[in-house]
Amino acid sequence: QVQLVESGGGSVQAGGSLRLSCAAFGYTASSYCMAWFRQAPGKEREGAAVIDSGGSTGYADSVKGRFTISQDNAKNTLYLQMNSLKPEDTAMYYCAAELRYGGVCPGGVHRTPRREEYNYWGQGTQVTVSS
Numbered sequence: 001q002v003q004l005v006e007s008g009g010g011s012v013q014a015g016g017s018l019r020l021s022c023a024a025f026g027y028t029a030s031s032y033c034m035a036w037f038r039q040a041p042g043k044e045r046e047g048a049a050v051i052d053s054g055g056s057t058g059y060a061d062s063v064k065g066r067f068t069i070s071q072d073n074a075k076n077t078l079y080l081q082m083n084s085l086k087p088e089d090t091a092m093y094y095c096a097a098e099l100r101y102g103g104v105c106p107g108g109v110h111r112t113p114r115r116e117e118y119n120y121w122g123q124g125t126q127v128t129v130s131s
Contacts (some may be wrong), residue, residue: 022078022095026081033105038091047113053103
């Protein structure tokens with residue numbers, strides 16, 4: 001059973017940076033697709049970034065050029081580096097994993113990840129960006 005534990009959230013002013021981490025347990029990096037989602041109050045959970053086991057990445061248009069997803073397979077840890085943060089980035093951020101043959105992501109990495117395609121979730125970490 002995969003367990004995911006996020007950390008690194010906090011409060012920051014607009015223009016600032018944060019790095020989120022997601023420690024994975026009971027997990028083999030080569031078999032999983034990993035993603036970051038976020039959910040703002042009153043809104044649906046939306047995909048922000050995705051990475052497959054080969055290291056290919058994809059991003060939602062709203063974060064492209066500002067956020068970077070990466071993973072350290074030796075540490076079984078997923079990261080999300082967030083730069084040039086905006087107030088509209090304020091949300092609860094979740095990491096998610098999906099077991100897939102060869103670690104290929106559902107739909108590939110060239111489209112925004114979809115909530116229903118991921119079966120394993122962390123508890124979330126809050127990011128608040130003030131103007």
